Amino acid sequence: MSETTPSSSGASTETPLFLRAASGENTSRAPIWLMRQAGRYLPEYRALKEKYTFWELCRTPELAAEVTFQPLRRFAFDAAILFSDIMTPLSAMGTEIEFAPGPIIQHPVRSANDVAALRIPDAEEIAPFVPKIIKLLRSELKVPLIGFGGAPLTLATYLVEGKGSKDYPLFRQFLRAEPEAAHQLLEKLTQTTIRYLTTQIEAGAQAIQLFDSWAGLHNEDMYQTFGVPYIQRILEALAPYKVPRIYIAVGAGHLYPLMGQFPVEVISADWRIPLDRVRPLVGDKTLQGNLDPAILLATPEVVKAEAEKVLRAGLGGPHIFNLGHGIFPQAKIENVATLVETVHNFERSQSA
Numbered sequence: 001m002s003e004t005t006p007s008s009s010g011a012s013t014e015t016p017l018f019l020r021a022a023s024g025e026n027t028s029r030a031p032i033w034l035m036r037q038a039g040r041y042l043p044e045y046r047a048l049k050e051k052y053t054f055w056e057l058c059r060t061p062e063l064a065a066e067v068t069f070q071p072l073r074r075f076a077f078d079a080a081i082l083f084s085d086i087m088t089p090l091s092a093m094g095t096e097i098e099f100a101p102g103p104i105i106q107h108p109v110r111s112a113n114d115v116a117a118l119r120i121p122d123a124e125e126i127a128p129f130v131p132k133i134i135k136l137l138r139s140e141l142k143v144p145l146i147g148f149g150g151a152p153l154t155l156a157t158y159l160v161e162g163k164g165s166k167d168y169p170l171f172r173q174f175l176r177a178e179p180e181a182a183h184q185l186l187e188k189l190t191q192t193t194i195r196y197l198t199t200q201i202e203a204g205a206q207a208i209q210l211f212d213s214w215a216g217l218h219n220e221d222m223y224q225t226f227g228v229p230y231i232q233r234i235l236e237a238l239a240p241y242k243v244p245r246i247y248i249a250v251g252a253g254h255l256y257p258l259m260g261q262f263p264v265e266v267i268s269a270d271w272r273i274p275l276d277r278v279r280p281l282v283g284d285k286t287l288q289g290n291l292d293p294a295i296l297l298a299t300p301e302v303v304k305a306e307a308e309k310v311l312r313a314g315l316g317g318p319h320i321f322n323l324g325h326g327i328f329p330q331a332k333i334e335n336v337a338t339l340v341e342t343v344h345n346f347e348r349s350q351s352a
């Protein structure tokens with residue numbers, strides 16, 4: 001049975017709203033999904049976490065599919081995101097990550113030898129459970145499924161630093177002290193990521209988001225050297241599949257002009273700069289974002305007013321509503337409900 005998406009005019013079309021907006025259509029309402037929409041703000045997620053570890057949830061197809069579905073039972077989101085983590089492919093490369101609750105890398109990468117010890121796994125070895133989860137989800141989902149991965153620079157940030165940090169000084173110094181080892185590490189991460197994301201698309205992921213959470217740590221030159229070429233290669237490798245590609249960097253307002261050059265359909269903006277000011281910097285792309293996730297700790301009245309500000313700032317072109325970064329565990333359920341309702345009720349100008 002083909003899925004239909006009612007538009008605000010009451011007509012229906014074959015392609016779901018999220019995919020239309022992600023492909024550059026200026027839709028008559030903005031689709032909405034939230035980064036980390038499955039997670040600790042939901043009591044049903046916390047209940048599963050009493051019984052299973054995070055990696056058990058990620059690595060057991062039925063559990064990962066269940067967690068992906070949890071937010072969709074409560075809220076009318078326009079897309080689902082695979083429940084997993086950007087660290088998922090690292091285990092097959094030969095390095096184990098734990099969450100305590102921040103990430104801990106058992107053997108941080110600090111030298112050319114450490115880089116040499118990492119493998120580039122075959123596509124089927126990277127995370128064999130992921131294609132299974134995707135197939136399970138596609139057989140039941142009524143909205144499009146987003147697959148995702150971490151950008152090489154962000155994955156390298158964790159691998160070198162060895163744990164979460166505010167400023168990642170060890171990593172930033174490593175890029176300068178060991179540029180060759182850094183490039184070899186980024187190369188291995190790039191090849192693994194291309195295989196991993198390709199596998200997700202072949203299994204049924206209908207869009208791909210590349211998370212570059214820590215790109216904003218770097219100045220333009222460093223990003224140009226250690227970020228851009230690898231991101232570009234991943235995005236180009238996905239081009240033949242014709243699924244929309246979404247790129248997000250956080251705290252990276254100074255890098256928007258460089259992101260504007262990427263072969264990507266959607267740029268996801270954090271909350272620091274309003275969408276009407278981001279749009280001219282990134283060119284002819286769909287914008288995703290960018291409510292400050294902290295607002296979901298406020299009251300429904302504040303959520304509605306702030307969401308409408310974001311919606312108005314997004315009117316200059318195609319827009320997918322989202323937060324500027326992942327939802328906080330302290331977010332209030334009633335606020336998420338108000339947010340979805342506000343976005344669904346907001347009429348944008350006639351579709352193009």
Ligand code: CP3
Binds near residue numbers: 038082086087250326
């Ligand atoms: O969006 C979704 O609903 C899909 C699931 C998802 C998770 N992580 C689940 C998760 C996604 C898309 C991610 C991406 C991710 N993971 C990013 C990029 C987005 C961002 O936040 O910048 C990053 C940097 C990570 C790495 C990561 N994973 C960290 C730093 C942590 C610990 C800190 C934290 O927020 O808990 C995780 C763990 C993690 N990943 C949890 C979830 C639900 C929490 C685990 C738990 O339940 O305790």
